[in-house]
Amino acid sequence: MTDTSQPQARESIREFLGRHLSGYDIGDDENLFETGYVNSLFLLQLVVFVEETFGLEVEDGDLRRENFCSVSALTGFVAGKQAAAGAPPQP
Amino acid sequence: MTAPGPPGTRNGSGPAAPAPWTEGLELTGEQRAAQAGFADFAARVVAPYADRWDREERLPGEVVRALADSGHLGAVVPADQGGSGLDAVTFGLLNEALGHACSSVRSLLTVHSMVARAVLRWGSRALRDRWLPALARGTAVGAFALTEPEAGSDVAGLRATAEETSGGYRLTGGKRWITCGQFADVFLVFARCPGGPAAFLVERDTPGCTVEPVTGMLGTRAAMTGHVDLDGCEVPAEALVGRVGFGLNAVAADALETGRYSVAWGSAGLGRACVEAAARHAATRRQFDRPLAQHQLVQRLLTEMAVGTGAARLMCLRAGRLLGSRDPQAVEAVWAAKYAAARSAFRAAADAVQVHGAHGCGPDSPVQRLLRDAKVMEIIEGTTEIQQTVIAQSVVRELAGPAKGPVPSENRGAHDDAR
Numbered sequence: 242m243t244d245t246s247q248p249q250a251r252e253s254i255r256e257f258l259g260r261h262l263s264g265y266d267i268g269d270d271e272n273l274f275e276t277g278y279v280n281s282l283f284l285l286q287l288v289v290f291v292e293e294t295f296g297l298e299v300e301d302g303d304l305r306r307e308n309f310c311s312v313s314a315l316t317g318f319v320a321g322k323q324a325a326a327g328a329p330p331q332p
Numbered sequence: 333m334t335a336p337g338p339p340g341t342r343n344g345s346g347p348a349a350p351a352p353w354t355e356g357l358e359l360t361g362e363q364r365a366a367q368a369g370f371a372d373f374a375a376r377v378v379a380p381y382a383d384r385w386d387r388e389e390r391l392p393g394e395v396v397r398a399l400a401d402s403g404h405l406g407a408v409v410p411a412d413q414g415g416s417g418l419d420a421v422t423f424g425l426l427n428e429a430l431g432h433a434c435s436s437v438r439s440l441l442t443v444h445s446m447v448a449r450a451v452l453r454w455g456s457r458a459l460r461d462r463w464l465p466a467l468a469r470g471t472a473v474g475a476f477a478l479t480e481p482e483a484g485s486d487v488a489g490l491r492a493t494a495e496e497t498s499g500g501y502r503l504t505g506g507k508r509w510i511t512c513g514q515f516a517d518v519f520l521v522f523a524r525c526p527g528g529p530a531a532f533l534v535e536r537d538t539p540g541c542t543v544e545p546v547t548g549m550l551g552t553r554a555a556m557t558g559h560v561d562l563d564g565c566e567v568p569a570e571a572l573v574g575r576v577g578f579g580l581n582a583v584a585a586d587a588l589e590t591g592r593y594s595v596a597w598g599s600a601g602l603g604r605a606c607v608e609a610a611a612r613h614a615a616t617r618r619q620f621d622r623p624l625a626q627h628q629l630v631q632r633l634l635t636e637m638a639v640g641t642g643a644a645r646l647m648c649l650r651a652g653r654l655l656g657s658r659d660p661q662a663v664e665a666v667w668a669a670k671y672a673a674a675r676s677a678f679r680a681a682a683d684a685v686q687v688h689g690a691h692g693c694g695p696d697s698p699v700q701r702l703l704r705d706a707k708v709m710e711i712i713e714g715t716t717e718i719q720q721t722v723i724a725q726s727v728v729r730e731l732a733g734p735a736k737g738p739v740p741s742e743n744r745g746a747h748d749d750a751r
Binding site: 257261262263264265282283284285286287288289290292293299301302304305306309 | 454455456573574575577578579581582583585586589658659660661662663664667722726729730731732733
């Protein structure tokens with residue numbers, strides 16, 4: 242499981258996205274779904290990545306665009322889930 | 333209605349069951365044992381009757397119960413929730429065995445597993461408690477109701493509506509070409525809400541829900557396809573699967589991924605059946621004083637069939653291993669496996685008919701059923717052409733970086749309406 246600190250979470254997310262976008266350096270707040278970089282099939286990959294990397298379960302109530310649309314959104318979502326699960330506080 | 337004979341008996345005209353196709357897969361001991369069990373089940377309960385069911389355009393209740401009693405309908409549901417909890421590769425082997433024997437039966441497993449997967453993964457606790465045990469035991473059969481008169485690959489055309497009511501939702505609209513629609517107990521229905529599209533679980537006996545049988549299908553004729561019409565069907569709030577709008581993407585993508593994976597392995601099994609039938613015929617049918625198998629142009633057909641089917645199977649296996657390890661690359665691997673296996677199966681089926689000549693065109697020839705069924709594999713759970721656009725988009729994204737700009741509608745995948 243990846244370190245749960247938020248900077249490292251952000252870096253993991255950026256690394257994952259970069260790997261799937263041929264190294265493209267995506268901005269933290271660039272909207273993944275509206276800029277045409279990915280289609281909804283990529284959402285499945287994001288869900289699996291987040292669950293496996295951070296040891297979280299993405300639940301039906303989490304399926305909101307605002308949780309998955311950017312690096313910042315994903316980082317915040319992971320932090321929120323970890324806080325709710327009682328993970329160590331973020332630095 | 334026809335009934336399978338008792339275990340161990342054969343009253344059909346199908347060929348003897350081949351040994352499980354084990355070579356080159358590096359399966360675990362458990363997977364090998366499961367594979368042998370699936371082959372035995374398919375050979376006893378399914379294969380001898382496949383041509384008859386195809387002609388009668390029906391699956392008897394007995395085979396559905398046999399699938400349920402064997403735990404096969406609970407394959408994607410974990411054991412601690414009442415299912416048989418097969419790992420991804422083993423689930424693939426089950427689909428391969430059933431696809432080898434009868435694509436209509438495999439289609440039942442496919443659509444039922446898609447619904448079970450959607451409920452398991454994205455259903456509310458109330459929905460899971462209500463439906464998962466029955467779906468896992470197979471006492472309720474699920475069907476996937478997405479396609480409409482004006483919506484298929486492009487879900488933006490969905491016209492079915494779901495209005496909010498004081499207690500839930502009211503669904504109205506028509507769903508077309510619903511596999512197992514004639515006997516499914518519950519439908520996963522996609523409809524448009526004011527906030528975007530959403531998925532709902534609708535019981536067959538909901539007032540306003542009617543099913544019109546469809547006969548004369550080209551392939552998977554025994555899958556008992558139906559047109560489902562919803563006329564103000566009231567469902568409770570917990571019938572919603574996932575969330576309205578953006579949430580639909582994950583629900584549909586997840587269910588369709590299960591479906592594509594199932595069809596991929598089923599196509600590999602169908603392809604294998606074609607290779608076996610063609611090899612047997614080529615070895616015994618003599619023309620010009622020698623078996624067909626000694627004619628070089630027939631050898632070419634056999635080679636193409638065997639190699640294509642084997643390659644597709646390895647892609648299925650790779651997809652299964654990636655799914656089993658929860659690797660995000662599994663999404664693309666499943667697309668590629670389904671694309672390769674469906675195309676390979678259709679080519680193999682066409683070649684199998686060719687090797688059989690007039691014998692392959694006759695009403696009693698299994699290969700003509702295999703050919704008709706194989707064409708369906710290129711259409712269901714993503715047409716070959718949709719797959720070509722999606723896979724190409726993925727290849728470019730991964731290897732050359734994103735081409736910034738709006739995604740053309742045909743490249744969005746089958747469920748990107750909520751972007």
